[in-house]
Amino acid sequence: xxxxxxxxxARGLLCPLPVIRLQDAVRTLADGALLEVLATDPGTxxxxxxxxxxHGHSLLESHHENKDLRFRIxxxxxxxxxxxxxxxx
Amino acid sequence: MRNxxxxxxxxxxxxxKSRPKAAALISGGLDSMLAAKVVLDQGVEVHGVNFFxxxxxxxxxxxxxxxxxxxxxxxxxxxxxxQLGIPLHFVDVVDEYKDIxxxxxxxxxxxxxxxxxxxxxxxxxxxxxxxxxxxxxxxITGEVVGQRPMxxxxxxxxxxxxxxxxxxxxxxxxxxxxxxxTLPERRGWVDRAKLHGFRGRDRKPQIALAHRYxxxxxxxxxxxxxxxxxxxxxxxxxxxxxxxGQRDYEFDDIMLLKVGRHLRPAPHYKLIVGREEGENNFxxxxxxxxxxxxxxxHEGPLTLVDGELTxxxxxxxxxxAARYSQGRAADTxxxxxxxxxxxxxxxxxxxLPPMELPTAWHVGx
Numbered sequence: 001x002x003x004x005x006x007x008x009x010a011r012g013l014l015c016p017l018p019v020i021r022l023q024d025a026v027r028t029l030a031d032g033a034l035l036e037v038l039a040t041d042p043g044t045x046x047x048x049x050x051x052x053x054x055h056g057h058s059l060l061e062s063h064h065e066n067k068d069l070r071f072r073i074x075x076x077x078x079x080x081x082x083x084x085x086x087x088x089x
Numbered sequence: 090m091r092n093x094x095x096x097x098x099x100x101x102x103x104x105x106k107s108r109p110k111a112a113a114l115i116s117g118g119l120d121s122m123l124a125a126k127v128v129l130d131q132g133v134e135v136h137g138v139n140f141f142x143x144x145x146x147x148x149x150x151x152x153x154x155x156x157x158x159x160x161x162x163x164x165x166x167x168x169x170x171x172q173l174g175i176p177l178h179f180v181d182v183v184d185e186y187k188d189i190x191x192x193x194x195x196x197x198x199x200x201x202x203x204x205x206x207x208x209x210x211x212x213x214x215x216x217x218x219x220x221x222x223x224x225x226x227x228x229i230t231g232e233v234v235g236q237r238p239m240x241x242x243x244x245x246x247x248x249x250x251x252x253x254x255x256x257x258x259x260x261x262x263x264x265x266x267x268x269x270x271t272l273p274e275r276r277g278w279v280d281r282a283k284l285h286g287f288r289g290r291d292r293k294p295q296i297a298l299a300h301r302y303x304x305x306x307x308x309x310x311x312x313x314x315x316x317x318x319x320x321x322x323x324x325x326x327x328x329x330x331x332x333x334g335q336r337d338y339e340f341d342d343i344m345l346l347k348v349g350r351h352l353r354p355a356p357h358y359k360l361i362v363g364r365e366e367g368e369n370n371f372x373x374x375x376x377x378x379x380x381x382x383x384x385x386x387h388e389g390p391l392t393l394v395d396g397e398l399t400x401x402x403x404x405x406x407x408x409x410a411a412r413y414s415q416g417r418a419a420d421t422x423x424x425x426x427x428x429x430x431x432x433x434x435x436x437x438x439x440x441l442p443p444m445e446l447p448t449a450w451h452v453g454x
Contacts, residue, residue: 012374016141016164020179043164050167055176 005034011068015043019051022073026057031077034060039069048073109278110134111260112215113229115177116314117165119307120231120263123298125173127262128229131279136223137177138215139166142186142207143343144316172304178221180214183340190317191336195239195248200323202315204240205248208232212253227258227273234267235289243267263287263295316347321453325351328452332356332396341375345393348372351452352409358396359452360406362413377429382410385435386423389414398426404438411440 008025010018018039025035037048045062048071052059058074113125115137129135170177189210193203208230214220216228232241232249239245246268250259257272260279265271266286274281287294299307316322325346330336332353348368349361360382363369369391372381380394392410403426411422417440426434 016139016145016166016179017181019164019167020141020181023179047164047167050163050171051177054167054170 005036005072007036007038010037010039010044012040014041015047018044019047022048022051026055026073026075029075031075033075035073035075037071037073038065039071040067042069044069044071108132108134109226109273109276110136110223111227111229111273112136112138112221112223112225113175114211114215114231115139115166115169116231117169118231118314119292119295119299119304120233120236122169122173122231122304122307123295123302124229124231124262125169125175126302127284128260128279129173129175131283133273133278135173135175135229136221136225137166137170137173137175138211138221139177139179140186140211140214141179141181141183142315143183143340144186144190146314146316146319178223180220182210182214186210187338190338195245198239198318200318200320201326202239202317202323204237204318205245207315208240208249209252212249212255212259216258217254226278227260227271228255229260229262231263232261233264233287233289233295260284263298316343322346324453328353328359332359345372345375345395349393350413352446352450353452354405354409354450355402358394358398358402358406360409361393361395362410363390363392376427380426380428382407383425383427384411384414384416384422385425386421387411387414387416387419389416389422403434404436405441407436407438408441409446411438412443412446414440416440 008021010021013021018037018041022037029035049059049062052073056076056078058076059071060074061072063070111128111133113121113128113135115121115125116139125135125137167177189203189206190201193206195203195205198204212228212230216225219225232246234241234243234246240249246261250256253259260271260273261268262284264287265274265281265284267288270281273279285294326338326343329338329342329346345361348371349363351359351361353359361372363372372391372393375393380398382392382394383389389410390413392406394406398406407424407426410424411417414422416422420439421437422440424436424438426436
């Protein structure tokens with residue numbers, strides 16, 4: 001069963017605003033928390049995965065839902081040093 | 090310095106930390122990318138910072154215009170961060186930035202670009218106000234002496250350091266050899282010998298350094314990322330201020346200035362005519378707040394009206410909307426005028442011939 005997650009509604013916003021709202025929302029969440037994002041700007045298909053990669057969060061899913069784009073993200077809390085060590089290893 | 094946060098009292102220096110930590114202003118262009126890379130390669134922990142002012146060229150404009158949607162829609166600042174392997178923090182400064190645009194202490198550049206005040210603001214926010222709460226030891230920018238006529242001159246670069254409050258914690262790695270040693274250099278956090286002495290508008294040194302790092306692609310040249318440097322955009326912003334009788338703007342105002350053909354037939358109203366499908370879709374989002382016109386007998390663009398129309402104005406506005414429709418050569422075109430909260434009116438008009446559309450009505454050329 002899919003775990004219920006809070007949803008950030010970024011529909012109607014143009015990039016980079018959906019990513020800025022996502023960044024602000026993630027700041028309030030703990031390691032392992034899930035967040036869903038709804039957006040309409042096609043640019044989010046590129047920007048949200050890229051933002052997750054540079055911050056080490058996990059993008060679990062992204063798909064079209066009618067005219068919307070839905071993303072499911074798992075928050076990962078690790079320092080840049082930890083990520084660097086992981087990359088190096 | 091106006092309306093800026095109280096300077097941080099954080100001690101400069103990574104005494105209790107394993108390595109120094111820097112905030113790099115990342116625009117998405119080549120220079121800020123190279124500057125961050127030069128310092129990153131010296132073992133400094135670098136975090137990217139990108140300020141969203143509302144005047145950024147990339148992102149919004151590409152998302153709006155249909156013809157741009159075929160292009161790669163990546164956010165260049167994010168792309169740079171990913172290439173460098175550093176985190177990137179966006180900072181929404183739309184509201185605060187107003188004061189920089191409206192009241193620049195150092196004035197404007199060629200258009201309405203307050204470049205010097207802008208850089209002072211951003212360096213201050215990143216390092217001294219520490220909006221990211223990162224406790225950074227210093228800040229990095231991609232500035233190069235002599236590259237920009239206002240903010241990147243040998244006499245104005247010290248102004249940015251001083252007025253931002255960063256002082257000698259502002260490092261410009263690409264042009265450091267043209268400037269006095271900064272705190273990170275004196276403390277040995279970075280090796281001055283490994284910094285650069287680029288100067289002037291020649292881009293060859295940056296291109297060569299990019300090749301050395303193996304960066305095979307990069308985004309727009311420095312300075313090309315802000316609408317305020319654009320003469321046509323600046324003319325539209327000035328027209329908005331003139332028409333309203335005050336220098337002020339809301340976020341939606343500056344968004345709408347990026348979109349459509351702007352025509353002002355009279356001081357009390359302006360028409361914004363969509364130029365293609367993407368712009369029409371974007372303008373459609375404002376239908377609930379603005380009077381708008383749509384041709385119904387022929388295919389045509391959506392036209393928003395910024396202002397109030399008299400009966401006579403409405404007929405002229407309908408003729409202009411018809412002129413940009415598929416019915417431009419027809420004898421009459423039916424145009425529907427919607428005013429928020431009112432019943433729609435249908436107007437049958439003759440499209441305005443191009444010769445009756447004065448060039449002076451085109452705001453921003």
